C-alpha cells in the first residue's frame with residue numbers, strides 16, 4: 410500500500426472485526442495557521458448573505474484536512490495501513506496581540522488485517538471520521554472561549570458556530586439582544602440557519618423584547634428581508650404594545666411587505682389586522698379652544714412634542730412635523746398600511762385558486 414487515501418483513520422482504539430497485526434507507535438502531525446491565513450476574516454462579511462462565511466470555515470477545514478493527510482503519510486512511511494485512537498487538538502497560540510492556531514493530529518499507527526480495510530466501507534458502523542471529531546473539538550473550544558464574552562466573537566466565528574449547529578447559540582442570541590444592541594449580520598446568519606417557522610417565532614419574540622429604536626429597526630430589516638411577516642403575531646404586538654408608538658410604527662413598516670406564502674385563511678386574518686391597525690393609533694393631539702382678540706374662538710391642537718399652537722386645520726405640527734396621530738409625512742401611517750393591506754386582500758381574492 411502506498412496511497413494515503415487507503416489509510417484508515419479512526420478515533421476508536423479497537424475496530425470491531427478487525428485484527429491488529431502490528432503496532433507502530435504514535436504518529437503525529439502539526440499544522441500552524443498564522444495570522445495571515447485569517448487576515449481576510451473581517452473582509453469576508455459580504456459572504457454572509459451569499460453562502461455563509463466561506464473564509465473561516467474553509468480555512469479551518471483545510472487545515473484539519475491537511476493535518477489528517479500528514480498523519481496518513483506518517484503512517485505509510487512506517488508501513489502501517491491505519492491510524493487508530495486519532496484525536497485532533499486545536500490550540501490557540503497568542504502573543505503580541507496576534508493569535509495563531511495550531512492543529513495537532515495524533516494517533517497510533519497500526520497494520521490492520523487487509524480484509525477489514527477492504528470492507529470498511531460497508532462496516533463502518535462504529536467509525537467516526539476525523540472531521541466529525543475535529544468539529545466537536547472545535548465546537549467545544551469556541552464555546553469555551555466565548556461563553557463569558559460572546560460579543561468578542563468575530564462574525565466568522567459566529568458563522569462557524571452556526572455551521573457546527575451549537576445548541577447554545579440561542580443563549581448567545583439572547584445575550585446579544587438584551588445587553589448590547591443588535592448585531593445585524595449575526596441575526597441574519599442565525600435566522601437563516603434555523604427552520605422558517607422558528608425564525609418567524611424568533612423575529613417576533615425579539616420584536617416583543619426590543620426597546621430601543623435601533624433594535625426595532627434591525628428587527629424590522631430582518632423580518633422584511635427574510636420575509637418573516639406574520640399577521641397573527643402583528644395583531645398581538647399591536648395589542649400588547651399599545652402604549653409604545655415606536656413598536657406600533659415598526660409593525661406598520663413590516664406589514665407593508667408581502668408574506669412568504671398566502672392561503673385563503675389570510676383573507677380573514679387580514680380583516681382582523683386591518684381592524685386592529687384602525688384601532689391602534691388613536692389621535693394623540695389634544696384639542697383646545699382659545700379666545701382670539703375679538704372674542705372669536707379659535708380651535709388649536711397640542712402635539713406630542715408639546716407645541717400647543719397648531720391650528721386645527723394644520724395636518725402637521727409646526728414644530729416637529731408630526732400629525733395628530735404622531736406620524737411624520739414620510740413615515741408609514743396607519744392609513745397607508747391599511748391601503749396596502751386592503752390591496753393584498755383584494756389581490757388574494759383574485760389570485761388564490763379556490764376563491
Ligand SMILES: [Zn+2]
Pocket residue numbers: 712713714715716726727728729730731
Ligand atoms: Zn410637534
